[in-house]
Amino acid sequence: MNRILVPIMALLAAVGLAVSAWGIFVVTPMEQTLYYSQKIFYWHVPNATMLFVAVFVCGIASLVYLKKRDARWDDIALASGELAVVFGAIVLATGSIWARAAWGHWWVWETRLVTSLLLWLIMVGVVLVRRFAGTGAERLAAGLAVFGMVDVPLIYVGVKQGDLHPQAKVVQTLDTGMRLTFWLSMATFLFLFVALLLTRIQTARAERQLRELHERGLDAGLLES
Amino acid sequence: MTSSKISITGSRTSAGAAAGRTTAGVPLLRHAAAVAWKDLRVELRSREIVYTTGFFAVLLVVVFSFAFTREPSAVAGVTPGMLWVAVAFAGTVGLGRAFDREREGDTMRALLLSPAPRLAVFFGKATAIAALVLAVAALVAPLLALLLQAPLFEEPLPLVVCLVLGSVGFALVGTVFAAMLLRVRSRDVLLPVVLYPILVPMFIAGTKATAALVAARPDVAAAWYWIQFLGVYDALFFGISLWTFESLVIE
Numbered sequence: 001m002n003r004i005l006v007p008i009m010a011l012l013a014a015v016g017l018a019v020s021a022w023g024i025f026v027v028t029p030m031e032q033t034l035y036y037s038q039k040i041f042y043w044h045v046p047n048a049t050m051l052f053v054a055v056f057v058c059g060i061a062s063l064v065y066l067k068k069r070d071a072r073w074d075d076i077a078l079a080s081g082e083l084a085v086v087f088g089a090i091v092l093a094t095g096s097i098w099a100r101a102a103w104g105h106w107w108v109w110e111t112r113l114v115t116s117l118l119l120w121l122i123m124v125g126v127v128l129v130r131r132f133a134g135t136g137a138e139r140l141a142a143g144l145a146v147f148g149m150v151d152v153p154l155i156y157v158g159v160k161q162g163d164l165h166p167q168a169k170v171v172q173t174l175d176t177g178m179r180l181t182f183w184l185s186m187a188t189f190l191f192l193f194v195a196l197l198l199t200r201i202q203t204a205r206a207e208r209q210l211r212e213l214h215e216r217g218l219d220a221g222l223l224e225s
Numbered sequence: 226m227t228s229s230k231i232s233i234t235g236s237r238t239s240a241g242a243a244a245g246r247t248t249a250g251v252p253l254l255r256h257a258a259a260v261a262w263k264d265l266r267v268e269l270r271s272r273e274i275v276y277t278t279g280f281f282a283v284l285l286v287v288v289f290s291f292a293f294t295r296e297p298s299a300v301a302g303v304t305p306g307m308l309w310v311a312v313a314f315a316g317t318v319g320l321g322r323a324f325d326r327e328r329e330g331d332t333m334r335a336l337l338l339s340p341a342p343r344l345a346v347f348f349g350k351a352t353a354i355a356a357l358v359l360a361v362a363a364l365v366a367p368l369l370a371l372l373l374q375a376p377l378f379e380e381p382l383p384l385v386v387c388l389v390l391g392s393v394g395f396a397l398v399g400t401v402f403a404a405m406l407l408r409v410r411s412r413d414v415l416l417p418v419v420l421y422p423i424l425v426p427m428f429i430a431g432t433k434a435t436a437a438l439v440a441a442r443p444d445v446a447a448a449w450y451w452i453q454f455l456g457v458y459d460a461l462f463f464g465i466s467l468w469t470f471e472s473l474v475i476e
Binding site: 021063066069118122125128129132133134135136137139140142143144146148150151154155156158159183210 | 418
């Protein structure tokens with residue numbers, strides 16, 4: 001199934017990226033107060049959505065892995081954990097650029113920024129642990145992902161209560177061109193996310209199976225360590 | 226001894242633990258108390274962790290005082306941060322040491338193999354760690370009040386409740402992660418790496434509550450709000466630790 005699904009998703013994402021770029025710079029009207037800086041919004045928000053989707057996929061896959069001990073769930077957790085780091089980096093970068101243009105600072109301590117940053121840090125922790133913890137790293141990473149997922153709402157509430165910075169008020173009522181472009185970007189990044197996720201799951205599974213085969217070969221005395 | 230009789234009834238399987246909880250919740254607590262008391266007794270005999278982490282916390286406070294002080298007194302508003310960072314750093318050092326002790330004697334395996342349910346082991350360890358962190362906090366808070374003329378003890382009750390809840394939260398999350406890291410390479414570096422992001426809400430709530438208490442005009446209502454937040458944090462991670470501890474610890 002992946003053999004068909006991944007190319008389709010990748011193709012849709014590629015076409016979507018091109019069309020949405022055209023939509024962003026040609027079709028959508030200029031926003032009255034933010035001018036060009038508002039255009040980053042079309043890619044920033046979908047990436048942020050994908051960050052949260054990736055984190056929850058990772059958290060739930062980790063939880064199921066911990067409960068069922070089925071390595072296939074671990075592959076999903078691994079793939080979505082890494083994707084969360086990638087999409088998180090894009091979110092933070094685009095968000096900073098936007099903040100510089102709209103608020104005058106690269107970084108402000110605003111609820112959504114801080115929540116995304118901390119979430120990203122947790123996911124970097126998950127990836128680091130998996131890389132460097134050695135034996136039992138999968139379970140440790142899974143535990144961190146589950147705890148991290150539970151942490152997100154708490155961080156959000158915690159930061160929000162002390163938040164004095166004005167909320168980012170983007171265009172509340174989008175006109176038709178804007179709305180279409182926005183949802184097109186949203187779909188594009190969803191396709192991209194699914195394509196990357198499936199590919200990474202596939203490679204993770206292949207890596208794992210190779211490792212298992214290698215171990216079996218060692219056990220059987222067919223391979224030399 | 227009665228404990229040997231009780232321990233036979235305990236079972237390590239999750240089904241057994243669940244059954245044990247409904248029919249006999251008391252043995253679970255008694256096992257937990259035994260584990261906690263074992264840890265505390267080892268500590269009381271050597272006093273290694275209390276002395277070393279306590280001294281480390283004192284040093285942290287002194288370093289902070291140099292770093293954040295402009296004559297004649299501390300930069301306004303840094304005391305809550307100092308308090309919680311000192312508690313967290315010293316707590317992490319103590320946490321690592323407490324589990325190193327189990328690893329050195331290879332006694333964690335013995336604990337996990339014992340008929341006591343794993344949850345009891347978890348509770349026991351967490352209780353001992355919480356007591357340790359609380360001891361550090363009890364050392365740091367008066368020292369800060371003394372060195373930086375911080376009005377920490379204007380409202381003693383909320384401060385104490387806040388520190389207790391903070392220590393409990395730290396101990397719950399810390400115990401889970403330290404137990405997981407027991408058999409892992411480079412655990413000394415990885416413990417703070419995995420622990421601090423998860424502890425962030427606790428730091429936020431702890432510092433905000435303390436800040437409300439040491440402000441020129443203490444805002445007790447705000448402090449209680451954050452203390453409730455700490456309570457929710459503790460309850461949430463208590464539940465999630467219960468749910469995942471058994472599958473997380475590497476046997």
